[in-house]
Each structure stands twice: as C-alpha cells, then as structure tokens.
Amino acid sequence: xxxxxxxxxxxxxxxxxxxxxxxxxxxxxxxxxxxxxxxxxxxxxxxxxxxxxxxxxxxxxxxxxxxxxxxxxxxxxxxxxxxxxxxxxxxxxxxxxxxxxxxxxxxxxxxxxxxxxxxxxxxxxxxxxxxxxxxxxxxxxxxxxxxxxxxxxxxxxxxxxxxxxxxxxxxxxxxxxxxxxxxxxxxxxxxxxxxxxxxxxxxxxxxxxxxxxxxxxxxxxxxxxxxxxxxxxxxxxxxxxxxxxxxxxxxxxxxxxxxxxxxxxxxxxxxxxxxxxxxxxxxxxxxxxxxxxxxxxxxxxxxxxxxxxxxxxxxxxxxxxxxxxxxxxxxxxxxx
Amino acid sequence: xxxxxxxxxxxxxxxxxxxxxxxxxxxxxxxxxxxxxxxxxxxxxxxxxxxxxxxxxxxxxxxxxxxxxxxxxxxxxxxxxxxxxxxxxxxxxxxxxxxxxxxxxxxxxxxxxxxxxxxxxxxxxxxxxxxxxxxxxxxxxxxxxxxxxxxxxxxxxxxxxxxxxxxxxxxxxxxxxxxxxxxxxxxxxxxxxxxxxxxxxxxxxxxxxxxxxxxxxxxxxxxxxxxxxxxxxxxxxxxxxxxxxxxxxxxxxxxxxxxxxxxxxxxxxxxxxxxxxxxxxxxxxxxxxxxxxxxxxxxxxxxxxxxxxxxxxxxxxxxxxxxxxxxxxxxxxxxxxxxxxx
Numbered sequence: 001x002x003x004x005x006x007x008x009x010x011x012x013x014x015x016x017x018x019x020x021x022x023x024x025x026x027x028x029x030x031x032x033x034x035x036x037x038x039x040x041x042x043x044x045x046x047x048x049x050x051x052x053x054x055x056x057x058x059x060x061x062x063x064x065x066x067x068x069x070x071x072x073x074x075x076x077x078x079x080x081x082x083x084x085x086x087x088x089x090x091x092x093x094x095x096x097x098x099x100x101x102x103x104x105x106x107x108x109x110x111x112x113x114x115x116x117x118x119x120x121x122x123x124x125x126x127x128x129x130x131x132x133x134x135x136x137x138x139x140x141x142x143x144x145x146x147x148x149x150x151x152x153x154x155x156x157x158x159x160x161x162x163x164x165x166x167x168x169x170x171x172x173x174x175x176x177x178x179x180x181x182x183x184x185x186x187x188x189x190x191x192x193x194x195x196x197x198x199x200x201x202x203x204x205x206x207x208x209x210x211x212x213x214x215x216x217x218x219x220x221x222x223x224x225x226x227x228x229x230x231x232x233x234x235x236x237x238x239x240x241x242x243x244x245x246x247x248x249x250x251x252x253x254x255x256x257x258x259x260x261x262x263x264x265x266x267x268x269x270x271x272x273x274x275x276x277x278x279x280x281x282x283x284x285x286x287x288x289x290x291x292x293x294x295x296x297x298x299x300x301x302x303x304x305x306x307x308x309x310x311x312x313x314x315x316x317x318x319x320x321x322x323x324x325x326x327x328x329x330x331x332x333x334x335x336x
Numbered sequence: 337x338x339x340x341x342x343x344x345x346x347x348x349x350x351x352x353x354x355x356x357x358x359x360x361x362x363x364x365x366x367x368x369x370x371x372x373x374x375x376x377x378x379x380x381x382x383x384x385x386x387x388x389x390x391x392x393x394x395x396x397x398x399x400x401x402x403x404x405x406x407x408x409x410x411x412x413x414x415x416x417x418x419x420x421x422x423x424x425x426x427x428x429x430x431x432x433x434x435x436x437x438x439x440x441x442x443x444x445x446x447x448x449x450x451x452x453x454x455x456x457x458x459x460x461x462x463x464x465x466x467x468x469x470x471x472x473x474x475x476x477x478x479x480x481x482x483x484x485x486x487x488x489x490x491x492x493x494x495x496x497x498x499x500x501x502x503x504x505x506x507x508x509x510x511x512x513x514x515x516x517x518x519x520x521x522x523x524x525x526x527x528x529x530x531x532x533x534x535x536x537x538x539x540x541x542x543x544x545x546x547x548x549x550x551x552x553x554x555x556x557x558x559x560x561x562x563x564x565x566x567x568x569x570x571x572x573x574x575x576x577x578x579x580x581x582x583x584x585x586x587x588x589x590x591x592x593x594x595x596x597x598x599x600x601x602x603x604x605x606x607x608x609x610x611x612x613x614x615x616x617x618x619x620x621x622x623x624x625x626x627x628x629x630x631x632x633x634x635x636x637x638x639x640x641x642x643x644x645x646x647x648x649x650x651x652x653x654x655x656x657x658x659x660x661x662x663x664x665x666x667x668x669x670x671x672x673x674x675x676x677x678x
Contacts, residue, residue, distance in 0.1 A: 036369045043372055043466050043634055050464030050481060157464075162649045163595060168490025173463050174619040174649060175481045191619060191649040194598045219602040219621065219648070 031204045034153035034177075046155065046175075046204075053157050053206040054173045059140035061200055063104035063165025064093055064113070064127065075164030077171075077199030078103070078127060079208060083138035085129030086238075088230060089198030090213050091118035094125030097240040103129060104165045117237030121244035122184045122229045123213040125198065126237045142200065145207040147186060147226035154178050158190035158222075160199025160212055171199075179220060183232075186210045186224040250306040252331035256281065258298035265290075265301050279329040281318060288324070289317035305331065373468045373476050380470035380630045380638055381422070383453040387443070387628060388426070390415035396472065396629030397443060398641055399450045405667060407659070408628035409643060410434045410441035411499055411608035414562070419445045422472050433666040434673040436497065438654055439608050439643060441673070442666040453630050455656035456637035458486045458616050467653070469622050469642045470630045477629065478642075478651070480620025486655045488614050497611020499561040503569075503586025505531040509553035519543040519574060520556035526590055534584040536573060543579075544572035560586070561608075599647040606644040609652070616640060616653040 029045040037043045060080040064087075067073045076093035080086065087103065094101075094115040103113045111131035118125035133139055150156070156178055159171040176190030188201065192212045201210035201224045210224030233243040255274020259266040265287040270277040288294065290301050291314045308314065310333035317326050385397040387408045397406035397419055406419055406429070417429040427445035434441045463485055468476040506529030510521040519541035525532045536542075542550050546569055550556045563569060565588040573580050592600070599605065606624040618631075622642040630638045631653045643654035665671065 037372055039372050040375060040634060043376075047465045047481065047634070051462050052464075054463045162647070166490065166493050168487065168493055169484055170463075172483045172617065172649065173481065174483055175464075176619075191602065193601075193648040194595055196649070215598065215601060215648070217601050 029155070029204060032151060032154060034151050049204045050157055050173065050175055053202055053204060054159065054171075056206040057142045057159060057200065057202055057208075058106050058171050060142045061106065061159045061171040062087065063161045064089060064198060065102040065104065065165065066093070066095060066099065067102075075161065075195050076197040077160040077165075077195065077212065079159075079200035079211070080129075080139050080141050081144050081208065083133075083141055085113075085131075085133060085139045086116075087113065087127040087129065088144075088200075088208070088211055088227075089125045089127055090211055090225065091120050091123045091125035092213075093198040094118050094127050097242065101127060103127070106170050108167055117233070117239065117241040117243060119229070119233050119237065119243035122225050124211065124225045124230050124233065124237070142202070143207045144227050144230075145203070145209060146231075147181065147209045147228045148183075150178055150181055150186070150203060150209050150226075152178055152181060155204055156188055156190060156209065157202045157204065157206075158188070158192060158196070158199065158212070159202070160192060160196035162193045162195045164195040176222075181226065183226065184229045186226045187220075188222050188224065189220045190222055191219055192222045249334060250302070250308075251334060252305055252308045252310045252312060253334050254301070254305055254329060254331060258301075260298065262286075262298075264288075265295050265298050275329050275332045276316075279316070279327040280325075281316065281327060281329070282320065285318040285320050285325075287316060287318050289315075291315065310334075370475050370479065373466075373479055374474055376466075376634055376636055377468045377470045377476045377632060378474075379636050380453060380468075380632045381472065381474065381476075382451045383638075384422075384470045384472050384629045386420040386472045387412075387429070388418045388420060389413055391418075393625050396470075396477070396626050396642075398628065398630045398638075399452050400442075400663060401452050401667070402448065402450050404445040404447040404450060405432070405452075406443040406445060407641060407666075408441050408443060409606075409608075409641075410436070410439050411561070411606075412624070412627070413441055417443065419443060420472070421447070421450075431673040432669050433671040435662055435666060435671045437611065437613070438658060438662065439497070439611070440641070440654070440659065440662065440666070453638045455660050456639060458639035458653070458655040458657060461485065461616070461633055461639060466634050467618050467620055467631050467639070469620060469626065470632060471626070472629075477626040478620040478622045480618045480651070482616060483619050483650065484617040486614065486616040486657070489612065494613065495610035497608065498557070499607040500589075500605070500609065501564060501607030502561045503563040503565045503567050504589055505529070505536070505560070505584060506587060506590065507531045507536065509556065511553040518551070520550050520553045528587075528590060530587045531571075531582075531584050534571075534582045536571065536582055536584065537575065539575070541574040542571050543574055545569050602648045604645070605647065609644040609646040612643065612652060612654065614655055614658050615643075616655050618651050618653060619649060620651050621645070622651045 027045050029049040064076045064078050078087040078089035099115040101113045103111045113127045113129050116126035158174040174190045176188045180187045196212045199212045214223045255271040255276045256267045257269040259268040267285045269283045312331050383399040387395040387397045395409045395412040397408040420426040429443040432442040465482045469478040471477040506526040507522045508524035522540045545559045568585045571582050627642045640653040640655045644652045646652045
C-alpha cells in the first residue's frame with residue numbers, strides 16, 4: 001500500500017515538473033554532462049532529472065529471491081528489459097541455467113522465473129518470467145543502451161533492493177558518477193550493498209547502462225556489469241548457455257597441478273597414481289600440444305579436458321629440458 | 337579485493353577494519369560539489385552546534401530554542417557534555433531529556449540569543465531531491481539525495497533498538513521473563529568470551545554492573561549498551577550461595593553476518609542505528625560523529641535530524657513530523673534521562 005501511495009506522489013510531482021510554466025523556469029540537466037552542478041539551479045535540474053528517472057524505471061525494477069533450502073534463501077535484484085518478461089541480473093543471482101526463482105515487483109506482486117544463461121566471468125545473467133503476463137500482455141520494461149557511450153564522470157542513478165526486497169520499501173535510489181568504464185566493468189560512486197546485486201544502473205534519461213555486481217572496501221568501489229557485456233553474449237545467454245569458463249568441474253581429470261604463475265601450460269606437480277604420472281609426465285614439463293591442439297596456457301588445456309569423458313586417451317606433447325616428448329594419457333574420472 | 341553482493345545468507349567472517357571512506361568524500365563531497373550547497377545550508381548552519389563529550393567530538397546538535405535548548409543523538413553522549421558554537425565558545429551542557437525510541441536527547445546550555453530551526457514537513461519531499469546535512473561552519477557535513485521518501489518501517493524492516501558499537505561480555509543470557517528475578521543468568525559462553533577469561537561461569541547470576549543493579553537479561557543488555565569495547569566493568573556475581581566481584585574487559589562482537597560485513601565496508605556506522613519507526617532514507621554519508629544536526633532540502637527547509645549512519649548505502653533522517661510533537665514534553669523534562677555517563 002505504502003509504495004502505491006509513493007507512486008502516486010511521484011506521479012504528481014512529475015506532472016508539475018512537466019507543466020510548461022515550470023519547465024521554462026527549470027533548465028534541464030543534459031544527460032551527458034560530466035561536470036558537477038555549479039549553482040542551486042543546476043542542483044534543481046539534476047534532482048528533477050533523478051526524480052523522473054526513478055518514477056519511470058521503478059515499475060520494471062524487481063527483487064529476486066532464490067530458495068536454496070527450506071531455511072536458506074538468497075536475495076538480489078533485477079530489471080525487466082522486454083515486454084515478454086526477460087530480466088537482466090547478475091550471473092551470481094540467476095545461478096545455474098534452469099534454476100527457479102521468485103520475482104517481486106515494487107507493488108508487491110510476486111511471479112515465478114527461471115534462469116537462462118550467464119557469463120560467470122563478467123557476472124552477467126538472464127532470467128525469464130515464467131508466469132503469464134499481465135492483462136495487456138506486457139511486463140513493464142526499461143530501455144537498454146550502449147554502455148560504451150557513457151562518459152567518465154557522467155551522473156547516473158542506481159536502483160535496487162539493498163539487504164533484499166522489503167514489501168514496505170520501494171526500490172532504493174542512489175545518485176553518483178561513473179568513475180571508470182570499459183567493456184566488462186563499470187565503476188561508480190553510487191553505493192550498493194548485498195541485495196542490490198543484479199539491480200539496474202541508469203543514465204539520467206532512465207536508460208539501462210549496467211547491472212550491479214560487487215563492491216570493495218571503499219564507498220567508491222561499486223562495480224557494475226556494463227550493458228555492452230550483456231549484448232556481446234546476448235544470444236548465447238538467451239539460449240541458456242554458460243558463456244566463458246565453465247564453473248562446473250570437468251568430469252575427466254588429467255591429475256596435475258599447473259604452475260599458475262607460468263606464462264605457459266607448465267606443470268607444477270603430477271599427482272601420485274594420477275593419469276599424467278601413469279603416462280610418464282613429470283613436474284616441470286610444459287605442455288605444448290594437447291589432443292592434437294597447440295596450447296599456450298593452463299586454461300587452454302582445461303578447456304580441452306572439459307570436452308572429454310573419463311577413459312578417453314589423449315596424446316600430449318611436452319617440452320622437458322629442451323626435449324620434445326609425446327605421451328598418451330588415459331583421462332580418469334573425478335572422484336566424487 | 338571485491339566481493340559479490342549476495343544478500344541474506346549467513347556467513348561467519350573475520351574481516352579487518354575497513355580502509356575508510358576518504359575517496360567517497362572526495363568524489364561526492366569535494367569542494368566543487370559542495371560549493372553550490374553553501375547557500376543552501378547557510379541558515380541551518382547557524383542553528384548547528386558541535387556536541388563534545390570528554391573533550392572529543394561526539395555528535396552535532398540542532399538548536400531548538402533561542403534560550404539554549406539543543407537536540408542531539410542521545411546514544412553518542414558519554415561523560416562530560418559540552419556544546420561548541422561556530423564562534424568557538426564552548427558551553428557546559430545539562431541533559432534535560434532522553435527519548436529512547438527516537439534516540440533524541442535534549443541538552444540545555446546557558447546561552448542566549450541562539451537561532452533555533454523551524455521544522456518543515458519531510459513527507460512531501462520526493463525521491464531524488466537533494467539533501468544537505470548542516471554543519472557548525474560554512475560547508476555542509478554531507479550531501480546526497482532522498483533514496484526513499486519518509487516512510488514507516490514495516491515489520492520486515494524494523495529492528496529493535498540496540499547499540500551495535502557496545503562492549504560485549506561474550507555470554508549467552510536467559511532472556512525469559514521468569515528468569516528476570518534478582519539478576520541475569522548465564523546460560524552459555526561464546527568462543528573467546530571475555531567474561532569466561534575473567535572467571536565467569538555458566539549458571540552464574542550477574543546481579544550488578546559497576547554498582548548498578550541488574551534485574552534480568554534485558555537490564556544487563558541495556559546497561560552494557562552504554563559501554564564500548566575496551567571498557568572494563570566490575571560484575572557482581574552470585575554463584576550458588578557465594579557472592580564475588582569479577583573485572584571483565586569488554587570486547588567487540590565476535591562474529592558478523594555477511595550483511596553486517598558488507599555494510600561495514602565503507603566506513604564507520606552509528607552504534608544505535610535501529611529501533612526507529614519512521615525514517616527518511618538518504619544516500620548521503622553522515623559520519624556517526626556528525627549525526628544530530630539539521631538536514632535541509634535545496635530550499636533550506638529543515639526536514640529533520642540526521643539520526644544514524646545506518647549502512648553502506650544509507651543514512652537515516654529522523655523526520656520533522658516525528659520530532660515536533662516531542663519537543664514540548666522534552667523541554668518539560670518528561671523523559672527523564674538515564675545516566676548518560678557511567
């Protein structure tokens with residue numbers, strides 16, 4: 001009830017702000033402006049813009065609740081970007097593709113959703129609302145724009161549900177500026193905290209530019225996944241794919257420890273009685289070819305192992321003290 | 337290091353102290369951004385005093401009568417309380433009233449011709465509007481926006497009042513009503529309990545703290561709210577028939593939830609940051625020692641008092657609508673102060 005009353009109040013304020021007489025008196029804050037407000041009039045233009053953004057985008061800003069067990073649940077946020085119910089959120093909120101969750105709207109409405117794909121490395125995720133759409137057939141949405149167009153020091157607005165969705169509290173607004181912006185990581189001084197994860201970051205026209213992901217110790221370390229990172233993986237995630245490095249361990253194992261600091265696929269150790277040791281590999285060997293493919297990193301070897309089943313026999317070429325040696329390793333099953 | 341923002345799950349963690357909020361103040365409250373706010377807070381600053389306890393900055397105060405009544409944040413008061421005006425003169429303050437529910441204290445200083453604030457309604461001020469927290473000099477102490485307009489906290493949001501920065505004994509207490517007779521009964525010890533180190537044992541009955549009688553678990557907690565980690569208390573303990581006195585050095589809380597850890601990332605929070613029924617929520621960063629002063633909108637209207645730095649993303653303003661009806665009673669000394677100093 002409370003949030004509905006608030007909604008009404010904002011609507012009224014907007015109406016007043018939009019009336020021609022007042023608009024002449026109140027200059028508009030340019031969306032791309034990167035300098036701080038210099039006068040009280042500037043401050044007023046900025047607050048008018050922020051109020052309009054919050055009114056416009058709050059209906060599409062949702063809380064997400066994932067039940068882990070009967071007693072344990074985890075909470076995040078998200079935002080709807082298509083009328084048929086596609087939600088953008090953080091990858092660590094949507095979770096494994098197919099995972100079910102509850103979606104809470106600011107007006108208290110609860111619907112069900114299911115995780116689509118994600119990119120665990122950049123922390124992007126998608127959820128599809130699985131309930132029937134509202135009567136008019138459309139969920140409330142926000143517009144998604146290119147994050148590369150967002151300038152450093154541009155003013156931006158954060159919404160979300162810090163601490164998790166609360167029925168008596170509308171999405172919580174915070175104002176700040178973009179401190180850095182690249183392909184997979186945007187940082188602002190809009191403060192966020194647990195529960196905000198997956199929530200939306202907007203420019204001052206109310207267009208989505210990022211999704212909240214993580215924080216550091218200082219109040220200026222608020223990290224968002226830029227919308228461009230979503231767009232890059234869009235089709236794959238929409239189809240339920242896990243983009244980037246798979247999170248699940250491979251079924252087959254080689255039985256080695258890589259030297260993670262080495263610039264190549266160098267073995268630190270081979271495990272006793274493991275497939276690599278049985279085949280004749282030793283600590284210090286550098287794998288140059290695995291299953292017929294040239295490899296330059298440990299990750300490249302892991303990616304190939306991931307595609308194999310336990311019991312598969314794989315040719316491995318290593319460099320050992322200037323010698324090139326070839327072995328055949330029979331991959332083993334990961335012990336449960 | 338950065339951490340992903342999952343909420344609501346319990347996690348035991350031992351983190352070191354946060355690095356501080358310096359960067360944020362530079363971005364958010366740097367000279368450039370603060371400049372246009374000078375005009376906005378000019379009038380409210382004249383009604384703001386620095387409240388000091390035992391010669392240290394403890395809070396800000398809001399002048400509410402020309403004759404020297406000052407509202408401030410009660411839970412920050414300890415020891416000898418003084419108010420310093422912007423011209424540098426410092427007055428001894430008498431504690432007139434403490435309203436526990438709102439954490440407001442009314443002080444009286446022997447000054448005349450002060451400039452009291454006029455409270456305006458906070459409820460009509462919508463999300464997105466700028467706020468500035470007045471300070472004792474020419475700048476605001478913080479600026480930010482209305483994150484959530486003035487609201488009553490619902491049952492899922494309201495947390496009963498307690499002081500999170502208080503000192504801990506590291507014991508579990510029998511909090512049942514029938515147990516509250518003659519003392520607080522110890523039912524268990526936490527890991528690393530300072531009380532256990534001092535010789536306190538399970539089943540002991542604590543009957544007094546520093547000479548103040550304890551009638552049960554609740555009064556013991558209330559008394560300990562006034563102490564800080566590092567303080568030493570003398571407990572009067574009854575073990576069976578035998579009475580004894582034990583000295584315990586209080587500690588900070590041992591374990592934090594993931595939510596508590598994340599909220600502590602970004603600077604110090606107010607010890608008392610719960611128990612408020614109605615709040616205006618803002619993203620401004622008022623340091624705990626700067627709570628108690630007036631908060632204004634761009635028109636300079638006093639919407640309330642900065643009452644608590646409540647979390648990483650929020651500062652709570654006690655709305656004028658809550659404060660106004662209390663003032664007359666507080667001036668009349670209706671809410672007798674519990675001894676603020678120990």
